[in-house]
Amino acid sequence: MSKQTLSTAELESLALEIRLSNKYKDLDLPLETIRDLILQELPHYRQIKDVQQVVKKKLHNIVALYLGDPDYPTAQQEIRNAFANGEDSVRESCLSLLSVHASTRERLPILADFYQRLWSICGVPTSILDLACGLHPFGLPWMQLPPDCLYTAYDLHHPRVDLLNTFFQLSCRPAQAIYQDILVSPPQTTADVAFFFKEAHRFEQRQHGCNRAFWLALPVQTLLVSLPTTSLTGRHDKAKQHRKLVYETLEGLDWPVTEIEFENELVFYIRKTA
Numbered sequence: 641m642s643k644q645t646l647s648t649a650e651l652e653s654l655a656l657e658i659r660l661s662n663k664y665k666d667l668d669l670p671l672e673t674i675r676d677l678i679l680q681e682l683p684h685y686r687q688i689k690d691v692q693q694v695v696k697k698k699l700h701n702i703v704a705l706y707l708g709d710p711d712y713p714t715a716q717q718e719i720r721n722a723f724a725n726g727e728d729s730v731r732e733s734c735l736s737l738l739s740v741h742a743s744t745r746e747r748l749p750i751l752a753d754f755y756q757r758l759w760s761i762c763g764v765p766t767s768i769l770d771l772a773c774g775l776h777p778f779g780l781p782w783m784q785l786p787p788d789c790l791y792t793a794y795d796l797h798h799p800r801v802d803l804l805n806t807f808f809q810l811s812c813r814p815a816q817a818i819y820q821d822i823l824v825s826p827p828q829t830t831a832d833v834a835f836f837f838k839e840a841h842r843f844e845q846r847q848h849g850c851n852r853a854f855w856l857a858l859p860v861q862t863l864l865v866s867l868p869t870t871s872l873t874g875r876h877d878k879a880k881q882h883r884k885l886v887y888e889t890l891e892g893l894d895w896p897v898t899e900i901e902f903e904n905e906l907v908f909y910i911r912k913t914a
């Protein structure tokens with residue numbers, strides 16, 4: 641029996657239906673993400689309803705709502721109030737936002753030390769891409785970057801990107817958040833360093849082996865890739881599995897790697913050589 645094919649109109653209609661489903665309608669996910677997932681899965685299924693089901697399962701993992709979200713309209717107002725009330729208030733508001741999402745919450749106990757150690761090894765960057773950034777840019781007050789450091793953050797969750805842009809504008813920094821699926825459309829902006837924190841394992845689940853082409857495509861000399869060393873519950877050690885992911889991705893590439901280990905996060909400092 642032949643596998644499913646879709647006309648352009650059918651593809652568009654299915655992508656829109658998924659995008660407007662109850663779970664995702666407020667996030668305004670990029671249509672290119674959903675199209676990409678449908679096209680990846682289409683050859684493997686006979687029934688459209690099976691394609692739809694597997695795409696939704698993949699989206700669940702990509703968007704990872706279970707990791708936590710603030711209420712965005714409230715957060716927009718709180719961040720504006722914080723800037724009106726001064727620096728301490730801004731730090732307080734950033735800490736509160738960082739604590740809402742599991743990836744940044746786990747980093748709170750090591751926040752100041754985290755960036756100091758990274759800079760002591762790779763130098764203080766003058767431009768940064770923060771890829772699949774989530775709420776991580778709210779750590780900026782602890783990064784001790786020069787005020788003219790260009791900071792470009794990418795995410796596909798629209799309310800998150802809008803909140804980050806409010807924060808960046810009020811911070812008066814040369815920073816912006818871009819709403820983009822970085823796997824389908826890798827960033828073209830060059831920078832000293834790209835952060836790709838706690839997302840490479842999800843990229844593998846989205847499309848096995850995709851990290852290699854993605855890392856190759858990034859217009860940076862230095863990659864800081866991090867992965868958690870335990871599962872979300874803290875019950876399972878993930879260090880071995882995540883080291884394997886990174887070294888398999890880099891197989892055959894002559895890119896030096898230095899590991900920087902923190903309590904619950906392992907950073908791979910990767911120098912891309914030609």
Ligand SMILES: C[S@@+](CC[C@H](N)C(=O)[O-])C[C@H]1O[C@@H](n2cnc3c(N)ncnc32)[C@H](O)[C@@H]1O
Nearest residue numbers: 743772773774776795796797821822823837838
């Ligand atoms: C685990 S969370 C954030 C991790 C964050 N880098 C940190 O370490 O705190 C992953 C984020 O990546 C975003 N994301 C996932 N896939 C993406 C893609 N292909 N393009 C852009 N953003 C993506 C999600 O919307 C989510 O905000």
